[in-house]
Amino acid sequence: MKLIASGATADVFLNNENRIIKLFKNQYSEKIVQKEANSQKIIYETGLPVPKIFGIKKIDGRYGIIMENIKGMSIGEKILKTNNYTDKLNIEEDVIKNWDTIMHYLSLTIDIQIKINAIKVQDYPLMKDRLVNRINLVRYITEKQKIILLKKLESIEFNNYLCHGDLHPFNIIETDEGIKVIDWADSTIGNREADVCRSYIIYEKNMPKISDKYLELYCKKASIDKENVLMYKPIIIAARLAENIPEKEKSELINDLQGYIKR
Ligand SMILES: Nc1ncnc2c1ncn2[C@@H]1O[C@H](COP(=O)(O)OP(=O)(O)O)[C@@H](O)[C@H]1O
Ligand SMILES: [Mg+2]
Known part of the structure; x- marks a missing residue:
């Protein structure tokens, strides 16, 4: 092996x-x-x-x-390659090369996400349960903040649309037979706006120069409201904090969260 x-x-x-x-x-x-x-x-x-x-x-x-075995290169690697392997595209916008190519790849990832998010599934792990469990596990927020977040979650009505839970360009592979999606460990059924919010946060922290383009394009293609995506931010950020993530991202997320809910 x-x-x-x-x-x-x-x-x-x-x-x-x-x-x-x-x-x-x-x-x-x-x-x-x-x-x-x-x-x-x-x-x-x-x-x-x-x-x-x-x-x-x-x-x-x-x-x-x-x-x-899915054979091919991930869209994430392809985006980096387009940009001469600049790490994480964490550079000034005018230095990004080949916007057309990047928009083509973004478009591919959004089209497949819209397709996934349009499928209704029964008997599948629920997004709401997953988020509640994760938020309960987080160590970096106060009990007061937890209660506020869980109350907010409680007030949201959940659908049963399939959500990948971690859809970003490195989990999408371009093969000879078209693109394939891997890494379904965090998939649930729930609200697509929350799934998009999760992806947006990953882009913001790892490919910040293209994050707004991602959000704009998904909302435009799927005819959904940006505000309805962004309202999930405190919840999704808190849930992400339960994962094993790099220190820099963790402190940024904790900081972002303070902007939404007081300690
Ligand atoms: N079915 C598969 N076919 C080919 N490569 C895979 C497959 N599943 C995972 N991989 C490879 O392993 C890496 C990690 O797997 P992944 O399921 O994305 O887990 P995680 O990102 O949570 O560690 C992927 O980025 C990919 O390179
Ligand atoms: Mg992965």
């Missing part, structure tokens, strides 16, 4: 049969991994372009999901 990537929750390997194994860290039980594999199967069955799931396997005491 060849190691391809290491993340916070799992290591990703390519095995000798040309299949990907997403091997979860020790603390993830068979039940949790099976649940994720089931979710991914449901998504595959909707007809969306995602890796086919072959099952789960125990290796060295850890559980892994075996799936189709």
Whole structure:
């Protein structure tokens, strides 16, 4: 087996049969991994372009999901390449090269997100539950802030649109057969505005020069209101703080959150 990537929750390997194994860290039980594999199967069955799931396997005491190997380069890498691999596009706007190419890739990622967000699914993890769980886990906000956020969540009515939960250009791969979407661990059913808000925050912190273009274009293409996306910001930022994220992003997010709710 060849190691391809290491993340916070799992290591990703390519095995000798040309299949990907997403091997979860020790603390993830068979039940949790099976649940994720089931979710991914449901998504595959909707007809969306995602890796086919072959099952789960125990290796060295850890559980892994075996799936189709998606061959190609991620849209994220392609955007960086367009810009001569400048790290994170964290540069002045007039230095960004090839806006047309970048807009083409942004457009691709938005079109697939709109397609995902238009699918209604039953019997699937709920966005509201996921957000409540995450917010309850965060250590960097006060109890008072938590209560405010949870009350706000309680007041929101949730739909059952499929939401990827972490859709950004590095989770979209361009293959010979078109684009494919990977990394469905955070997928739920809920409100697409919240899914867009999550993506927007990822862009803001990692590709800030194109974040507003992303938000504008999604809203325009899907005929939704920017304000209805932005209203999720405090909730989505707080939920993100429950993840294992780089120190710089973490302190920026904590700071952003203070702008929305007092300590
Ligand atoms: N089905 C797959 N086919 C090919 N590469 C994959 C596949 N799943 C994951 N990868 C590779 O492993 C990396 C990490 O996997 P991912 O599911 O995105 O987890 P995370 O980003 O949460 O660590 C991806 O960026 C990609 O390079
Ligand atoms: Mg990923």
